[in-house]
Amino acid sequence: MVFHPSLYMRIRWYAAGHRLPDPPVAQLDRQVSALKLGSSRRTVERELGKTQTWQILTYGSREQLWYGDGRWELYFTDRRLSGKVLYN
Secondary structure, eight states, X not given: OOOOTTXXXXXXXXXXXXXXXXXXXHHHHHHHXXXXXXOBHHHHHHHHOOOSEXXXXXXXXXXXXXXTTTTEEEEEETTEEEEEEEOO
């Protein structure tokens, strides 16, 4: 996929009645909390599974992965986990 450089927002919406119920998040929260900073992207994907949403800010050096339908944002620098943020 290629995105236009001026893309600054992404939005997901569901038609009325078509949104899936939110899955339980306790297990995901425990798994993400257990990840150690400096872990490789491969290790993170082995522990959490492949993500369906990601942003590449500078290919190969700064990436963001999203887990739990936007619940967790994981930051990678040089393919190593450098931060994680929980959005409630």
